[in-house]
Amino acid sequence: xxxxxxxxxxxxxxxxxVIGESDWVELQRNLEATIPVxxxxxxFATFGxxxxxRKKVRNILPREGKILEIGCGPxxxxxxxxxxxxxxxxxxPQMLKIAKPRVNEKRQKRGDLPVSFYEGTAENLPxxxxxxxxxxxxxxxxxxxxxxxxxEESLRVLKSGGMIVIIDPAKINKVHGVxxxxxxxxxxxxxxxxxxxxxxxxxxxxxxxxMSFGTTNKYIRMLEEEGFQNVSGKVIFPGMATIWxxxxx
Ligand SMILES: C[S@@+](CC[C@H](N)C(=O)[O-])C[C@H]1O[C@@H](n2cnc3c(N)ncnc32)[C@H](O)[C@@H]1O
Numbered sequence: 001x002x003x004x005x006x007x008x009x010x011x012x013x014x015x016x017x018v019i020g021e022s023d024w025v026e027l028q029r030n031l032e033a034t035i036p037v038x039x040x041x042x043x044f045a046t047f048g049x050x051x052x053x054r055k056k057v058r059n060i061l062p063r064e065g066k067i068l069e070i071g072c073g074p075x076x077x078x079x080x081x082x083x084x085x086x087x088x089x090x091x092x093p094q095m096l097k098i099a100k101p102r103v104n105e106k107r108q109k110r111g112d113l114p115v116s117f118y119e120g121t122a123e124n125l126p127x128x129x130x131x132x133x134x135x136x137x138x139x140x141x142x143x144x145x146x147x148x149x150x151x152e153e154s155l156r157v158l159k160s161g162g163m164i165v166i167i168d169p170a171k172i173n174k175v176h177g178v179x180x181x182x183x184x185x186x187x188x189x190x191x192x193x194x195x196x197x198x199x200x201x202x203x204x205x206x207x208x209x210x211m212s213f214g215t216t217n218k219y220i221r222m223l224e225e226e227g228f229q230n231v232s233g234k235v236i237f238p239g240m241a242t243i244w245x246x247x248x249x
Pocket of ligand 1: 076122138143144
């Protein structure tokens, strides 16, 4: 029997589409705890590839128009977005507190207009309809507690033809998923344990959310089912991340 969203939440189910409320709150608590070592561990975990992936996303985004980053975290992506009318959103106030000066001081030095920061979630975007020319979300989609609702909201705030770009760890199939899990648990986990100096370090949640995360094809289908057009999902070198793209009709 198919469970309703409410029943899933009540039972705290974590799957490829939904994260139960208590798990999501715990995930957010752990994400906040990563702030002091966030970039250091990401660079190590990806053998420095994360910078190249972020550059790829920046190059895909349009040069003009309003662009929203959902789940901006401590500003690791936004700080290097040159020009553009850029907006950042995140549910964790402490992330925004770190991101705001980090991003806007760099922008000021480059002569770019400041980014506007908003507290909120993908599932309930605090913007009017047809407002953005593009949306990007980097290593955050996996953490959305209701991915379909977040995509529905993204469509609502995108102008017709507007683009969505999503990047997150890749899972091509079950075997690739097992390899990814081992990489996160042992490679990232051991380093995080050393850096954080604690056995129960917050990066354990990376493995947890990856385990329930769907495959590249699963989210191509989801984007199409939610109404996006020209949808693609491409695993990028060296097979550790996927970039999904789509357009609002
Ligand atoms: C791993 S960080 C990614 C930060 C940044 N985008 C980057 O490129 O490194 C994930 C971020 O997604 C945010 N997040 C989690 N659930 C979210 C949701 N439902 N809606 C929007 N953002 C969410 C978290 O608060 C966190 O700051």
